[in-house]
Amino acid sequence: MAGPAKIEVPEGLGKPLDERSVQKLREDFPILKQLVHGKPLVYLDNAATSQKPRQVIDAIADYYESYNSNVHRGLHALSEQATQAYEGARGIVRSFLNADEDREIIFVKGTTEGINLVASSYGRAHLQQGDEIIISEMEHHSNIVPWQILCEEKGAVLKVVPFNDDGELLLDEYERMLGPRTKLVSMTYISNALGTVNPVKSIIEIAHERGVPVLIDGAQAVPHRPVDVQDLDCDFFVFSSHKVFGPTGMGILYGKAEILDSMPPYQGGGDMIRSVTFEKTTYNDLPYKFEAGTPNVAGAIGLGSALEYVSRIGMNNIEEYEKSLLSYATEAVSSIEGVRIIGTASQKAGVLSFLLDQVHAHDVGTVLDTEGVAIRTGHHCAQPVMKHYGIAATARASLAFYNTRADIDALVKGLDKVIEVFTL
Ligand code: 7TS
Numbered sequence: 034m035a036g037p038a039k040i041e042v043p044e045g046l047g048k049p050l051d052e053r054s055v056q057k058l059r060e061d062f063p064i065l066k067q068l069v070h071g072k073p074l075v076y077l078d079n080a081a082t083s084q085k086p087r088q089v090i091d092a093i094a095d096y097y098e099s100y101n102s103n104v105h106r107g108l109h110a111l112s113e114q115a116t117q118a119y120e121g122a123r124g125i126v127r128s129f130l131n132a133d134e135d136r137e138i139i140f141v142k143g144t145t146e147g148i149n150l151v152a153s154s155y156g157r158a159h160l161q162q163g164d165e166i167i168i169s170e171m172e173h174h175s176n177i178v179p180w181q182i183l184c185e186e187k188g189a190v191l192k193v194v195p196f197n198d199d200g201e202l203l204l205d206e207y208e209r210m211l212g213p214r215t216k217l218v219s220m221t222y223i224s225n226a227l228g229t230v231n232p233v234k235s236i237i238e239i240a241h242e243r244g245v246p247v248l249i250d251g252a253q254a255v256p257h258r259p260v261d262v263q264d265l266d267c268d269f270f271v272f273s274s275h276k277v278f279g280p281t282g283m284g285i286l287y288g289k290a291e292i293l294d295s296m297p298p299y300q301g302g303g304d305m306i307r308s309v310t311f312e313k314t315t316y317n318d319l320p321y322k323f324e325a326g327t328p329n330v331a332g333a334i335g336l337g338s339a340l341e342y343v344s345r346i347g348m349n350n351i352e353e354y355e356k357s358l359l360s361y362a363t364e365a366v367s368s369i370e371g372v373r374i375i376g377t378a379s380q381k382a383g384v385l386s387f388l389l390d391q392v393h394a395h396d397v398g399t400v401l402d403t404e405g406v407a408i409r410t411g412h413h414c415a416q417p418v419m420k421h422y423g424i425a426a427t428a429r430a431s432l433a434f435y436n437t438r439a440d441i442d443a444l445v446k447g448l449d450k451v452i453e454v455f456t457l
Pocket of ligand 1: 080144221253
């Protein structure tokens with residue numbers, strides 16, 4: 034079933050963002066209005082998960098209040114309405130990513146499940162002993178471990194592209210690593226620990242020159258910049274709904290139809306079959322072949338609503354606004370004595386990881402919390418990144434379009450408090 038062809042952007046929206054328009058948008062986010070430890074919440078943990086606008090919360094509530102039903106099964110009115118909304122959401126995702134066809138959009142639980150699906154299905158079908166998969170040193174654990182499991186099973190080899198101390202991939206090394214045994218490249222678009230924006234278009238082009246398909250982990254890209262999978266020409270692209278203002282438990286695996294068609298099912302069950310007998314089961318077409326069991330209908334509807342929401346603002350506008358906010362934050366935090374920024378690539382987005390001299394990252398996070406400032410501290414599920422710098426953890430402030438310079442000022446004030454507490 035085809036979804037809406039295009040996301041409609043009402044007139045007046047889609048203008049460049051500034052502090053004033055962002056203040057107005059913040060009103061859409063009920064959670065941002067609260068006090069934490071008696072202080073206004075300053076939410077700077079968006080790389081972990083983002084907050085949800087009223088529109089997304091309402092779309093989910095409306096599904097449960099008015100047309101909750103299973104999809105692709107019933108002929109009754111509610112089931113048809115639910116099916117339409119679910120498939121409509123698939124159309125919205127297709128339009129958002131500029132994929133060619135709805136059947137290239139597979140609903141999964143999140144980035145992690147999307148990568149596991151490819152490792153399990155594509156990997157099982159195409160890898161043999163001695164084959165190679167290339168990832169990078171800056172991957173999230175979810176783009177490392179599924180490949181390690183696969184390599185162990187198949188006797189294949191995982192190769193890792195290193196990065197320099199600024200957090201930029203060494204592309205020469207990457208080119209050298211690509212060889213006749215390379216079966217897949219899987220790389221992050223934006224590092225969740227460093228904020229580096231990788232040159233994924235070149236990475237894909239270089240792999241394709243050698244006939245190697247590429248998976249892009251877009252978990253940290255989709256909330257911050259426009260993504261066009263046809264322009265990138267990636268073979269797979271994965272992201273999580275909860276990082277782009279949608280609900281948890283939902284994510285997307287995009288794959289080129291031809292390649293998805295050639296892959297065996299990932300899980301068996303209802304909805305993914307055409308017919309079942311004990312002698313022979315035939316599988317359903319894309320995308321249903323990869324969506325076994327009752328899907329997360331509310332999740333899909335919520336994600337669709339979130340993508341419409343950010344499309345109305347304009348992903349270009351979000352990218353531009355956040356670029357200026359990140360430079361403001363970088364300048365402000367760098368000017369604090371004893372701060373060391375981890376991740377100084379020339380192309381960065383969304384993330385400011387840092388260390389404070391003599392203070393453990395966890396203590397930084399704990400004191401900031403008492404000031405109402407929420408950041409993440411730790412290894413960010415990217416332990417190899419920590420190992421590169423010989424550290425155990427960083428403090429990480431991560432941005433969304435609803436953050437303002439006042440949020441950064443509150444972070445800086447909080448860091449002054451940390452220094453006061455720990456240098457007494
Ligand atoms: N890939 C990247 C680049 C990520 O940042 C994350 C989550 C994942 C994959 C996994 O996404 P999930 O939705 O399937 O869990 N990153 C983070 C983070 O930086 N802090 O908490 C989760």
